[in-house]
Amino acid sequence: MEIKIDDLSGSEIAEFLEEHIREMKSVSPPESKHALDLAGLRKPQITFWTIWDSSCLIGCGAMKELDASHAEIKSMRTTTSYRGKGVASMLLQHILNEAKLRGYRRISLETGSMPFFEPARNLYAKYGFKNCAPFSKYKEAPNSVFMTKDL
Template sequence: MALSIAAETPLQDDIRSMVERLNAYLQPLSPPQFQFQLTVEQMAGADATVFVARDETGTAVAMGSLKVHDGETGEVKRMFCEVHVRGRGLGRAILGAIEARARNLGLARLVLETGATPGFEPAWALYEGAGFTACPAVLDYPDSEYSRFYEKSLSS
């Protein structure tokens, strides 16, 4: 399967649909007050870059975004891969694009919040395999039993 990854606007019908599938997957995994989902409109903000993987037919099959918080910290948000292409390295490729963008912007570290309940094991494996380490709560997220936090230094 030939794939391409590029920064794109999330304000496209196929990306909106992908975000809906991501939200549908996440909603039963933790209480609503512990879900911190960016909307497509928020993902389209000047402080965010959305990366989309497309297959040879042009179908969007994976996505992830970088949200810049300040001159030092970027956050990985909205990582998702369609079920039929999981296990092919797309998550790692999207993370690589996010990390490259963060480095190009001169950011010193990446952080992220993900779920801490059953159903998030693939996310933990992805982030840990990409060199992220568990850390205390980041940014303004509440520390709870429903969240797991990671960080990665981008300093050389």
């Protein structure tokens, strides 16, 4: 498996992210959808990675700089056929290492509170993330769980 920075110009990642948005819409009410589309991910403060198994796109994830000491994890997703095979762990570890290299002191995320998101919450907890109050521009919401980790 190979992780690489992605410029979000390929048709494979466009389709992958469209599927991600559709899936999020199917499990989250509209007011609780925080997944970014291609335009939202093409911001200078966001670094976006894809993970490949040979020529097959199997996952993605992004890191958004909130300020000089704090970053946010965005758009973590693994294709259905690769879930449970360590792809998300590999990508999360990559993002955490990059956050440390950039000198961030904290990294946070927002995920869903519904059962669908339980595997994601368990993964983040396994890597030392703790529940926290809303950060950045987020507001308290029943369908959101906020987590953070000191680096």
